[in-house]
Amino acid sequence: MISLEQYIVVSSLLFAIGFFGVLFRKNTLVIYMCLELMLNAANLALIAFSRYHGGMGGNLFVFFTITVAAAEVAVGLAIIVALFRKRQTVEVEELNELKN
Amino acid sequence: MGSELYAYALLAFPFLSATAIAFLFRRNGLVASGISVAAAALILATALHIIFRLENFEFNAHWIELGSFSVSFGFLINDLAKLMLFVVAFVGFLVHVFSLGYMKDDPNKARFFGGLSIFMFSMLGLVMASSLVTLFVFWELVGFSSYMLIGFYLGKPSAAAASKKAFIVNRVGDFGFLIGIIMVFSMFRTFNLTSLSEIFSGDASLLQTASVTAIGLFLFCGTVGKSGQLPLHVWLPDAMEGPTPVSALIHAATMVAAGVFLLCRTGFLMTVDALTVIVWVGVLTALVSGLTAIAQRDIKKILAYSTVSQLGYMVAAFGLGSLVALSGSGSHEHAIVTGGVAAAMFHLTTHAFFKALLFLGSGSIIHACHHEQDIFKMGGLAKKMPITFWTFTLALLALIGTPFITAGFYSKDAILALAYQQDKVAFSALVFGAVLTAFYMTRLWKIAFLGSPKSEGANHAHENGLVMTIPLILLSIGSIMGGFVWFYPEALQPIILIGEHLAHGENHTTVALFGGAAWAIGLVVAWILYGAGAKEDRLERTAKPFHTLFAQKFYFDHVYDWYVAKIQQRIALTLHFIEQIVLSGLIVRGMAGIAGLMGIGLRSLHVGNIHTYVYWFIGGLVLFWVLAVGIF
Numbered sequence: 267m268i269s270l271e272q273y274i275v276v277s278s279l280l281f282a283i284g285f286f287g288v289l290f291r292k293n294t295l296v297i298y299m300c301l302e303l304m305l306n307a308a309n310l311a312l313i314a315f316s317r318y319h320g321g322m323g324g325n326l327f328v329f330f331t332i333t334v335a336a337a338e339v340a341v342g343l344a345i346i347v348a349l350f351r352k353r354q355t356v357e358v359e360e361l362n363e364l365k366n
Numbered sequence: 367m368g369s370e371l372y373a374y375a376l377l378a379f380p381f382l383s384a385t386a387i388a389f390l391f392r393r394n395g396l397v398a399s400g401i402s403v404a405a406a407a408l409i410l411a412t413a414l415h416i417i418f419r420l421e422n423f424e425f426n427a428h429w430i431e432l433g434s435f436s437v438s439f440g441f442l443i444n445d446l447a448k449l450m451l452f453v454v455a456f457v458g459f460l461v462h463v464f465s466l467g468y469m470k471d472d473p474n475k476a477r478f479f480g481g482l483s484i485f486m487f488s489m490l491g492l493v494m495a496s497s498l499v500t501l502f503v504f505w506e507l508v509g510f511s512s513y514m515l516i517g518f519y520l521g522k523p524s525a526a527a528a529s530k531k532a533f534i535v536n537r538v539g540d541f542g543f544l545i546g547i548i549m550v551f552s553m554f555r556t557f558n559l560t561s562l563s564e565i566f567s568g569d570a571s572l573l574q575t576a577s578v579t580a581i582g583l584f585l586f587c588g589t590v591g592k593s594g595q596l597p598l599h600v601w602l603p604d605a606m607e608g609p610t611p612v613s614a615l616i617h618a619a620t621m622v623a624a625g626v627f628l629l630c631r632t633g634f635l636m637t638v639d640a641l642t643v644i645v646w647v648g649v650l651t652a653l654v655s656g657l658t659a660i661a662q663r664d665i666k667k668i669l670a671y672s673t674v675s676q677l678g679y680m681v682a683a684f685g686l687g688s689l690v691a692l693s694g695s696g697s698h699e700h701a702i703v704t705g706g707v708a709a710a711m712f713h714l715t716t717h718a719f720f721k722a723l724l725f726l727g728s729g730s731i732i733h734a735c736h737h738e739q740d741i742f743k744m745g746g747l748a749k750k751m752p753i754t755f756w757t758f759t760l761a762l763l764a765l766i767g768t769p770f771i772t773a774g775f776y777s778k779d780a781i782l783a784l785a786y787q788q789d790k791v792a793f794s795a796l797v798f799g800a801v802l803t804a805f806y807m808t809r810l811w812k813i814a815f816l817g818s819p820k821s822e823g824a825n826h827a828h829e830n831g832l833v834m835t836i837p838l839i840l841l842s843i844g845s846i847m848g849g850f851v852w853f854y855p856e857a858l859q860p861i862i863l864i865g866e867h868l869a870h871g872e873n874h875t876t877v878a879l880f881g882g883a884a885w886a887i888g889l890v891v892a893w894i895l896y897g898a899g900a901k902e903d904r905l906e907r908t909a910k911p912f913h914t915l916f917a918q919k920f921y922f923d924h925v926y927d928w929y930v931a932k933i934q935q936r937i938a939l940t941l942h943f944i945e946q947i948v949l950s951g952l953i954v955r956g957m958a959g960i961a962g963l964m965g966i967g968l969r970s971l972h973v974g975n976i977h978t979y980v981y982w983f984i985g986g987l988v989l990f991w992v993l994a995v996g997i998f
Contacts, residue, residue, distance in 0.1 A: 288980055364974030
């Protein structure tokens, strides 16, 4: 059987990939996708715990997380579209307006 | 009407006059002078009402209350205050009238009369004050009025310097005074004079303690400053830079007497040690300033040193009389009026009359001689200004203590009687002082009035109008009659009575003989030594080293100048350096610099790079997790 640890490892891996994606990718949309990846990694971990220890708490929490993530995506993509319309780019380095 | 309403009225009249002049009539000298003189007349009327119609009273109103610390503002009208009120109101009114004539042609007379009104307000408040704190407030106000009036002639740098000197020297004395007041509160938890006198009359052992001696001496510091005792007498002669009515009112009759009045008010807390110091300070002052007066040329300076000398007499009288009372019964009988207080106040009253008259007379002379003040440039004024001459002569006779016919004789006699009873050394010193007084005043009289005029100004001198001569005449009556108890209305008699009993007490023939002999010796020696209307000082020629010592005022001013220039300035420069470098530089600008550095540091975090922000975000998250888990 697949044990709990294996699910957790997969979840951690996914989280790490998303984390380093946020840190190192230059495209804003890719950074956003990595954020979603991190959220989904958390969801996976919650469901795994819920499945292996009984109790519905984990499953219920995942509902909330998916809903909030959806709302956040809607707002975030709207902002990115507006940003693109203003600056004609979504590269993070070129979006820097602070003079160093 | 409650009695305190009259006291409030007494304060209100000059205050309203000064306010009106300050805000409305700065340019209109005529109206200002009218308001001020009217206020002075109202003051005299109210003061006479208080003295004759009202019983002695005390009134206190709560003023400041901070927990257990409370100061009340109030009036203490007893025999002492009534006598002082009479002197202040009467002489004040006459000086106001005299100033109408003296300041007639001065463009700034509105400011002058405003200053006189403020002075009357402060002085009346001082006389009536019932607690040490309110007395101190009015004490400082009187000092301010004096500063303002000495420096009246704005164009004269010497006047500005003199007013600064007066205020600063006064401040030195007031520092000691303030320490005394604070000590009184810390020991007795009250500032009120009546409460304090009750505490002291209830517990005679208090007068044996060293701390009470300290209190007495600190309060005496105020007198040393205000009444021009050695070593803080240096401001009084310089204060002659002010207009002559100011010298007459403030620096002869009233403000300088405030120090003596303070001693009389707080006489109950003086111990034997404190009184001994007071006596010797008074005696030394009388002697040193008497010697200095011998060599002065300016008529006002001679009178100024004479004032300092007479103040020394008053202070010494207070000390000697209180010592007599203490040694007699072991405690103060008549907690309010002992022999010392009576003698001092008696001399204060007579001195107010004749000294104010002498100053006003000298003002009349200076005005008539077109502002010539050197006596060696005058001469022959007896024929040219008869009324001034005769009133001045009467006052002069009173000052030198002409036996039996003048007030000055009786009051000085009372002082000498106390000295004879208590301390023979002080007695001989005071008798020598009387010789000096007779000497320098006769010198002044002979040179200025007799002989022939020595300058153009003296040649064109003529008698002044009525508004200036009537006050002179009124004051001369006081100078002659002021020694007889029946001259004073019944309300004022208690204190004068005690003073006169001293003059007729035991040994009174010996004392009177000594006093009379001193008068005669001084007069005759001066008469022989100086020719009438002399052009130069014979003493200067014959006894040059002594004369220089006296003329240079015993080098007091030189010593103080040296002290200020070498020691005080250097301390001031060091403090200035510390303030610039350490306080302003290191601490104030240093703190600003540190704040700036922190700003630069924090600013460097804002790079605009999203990835850096994410790193900082992670860092914050880790810190938060660590704190939550509880590793720190």
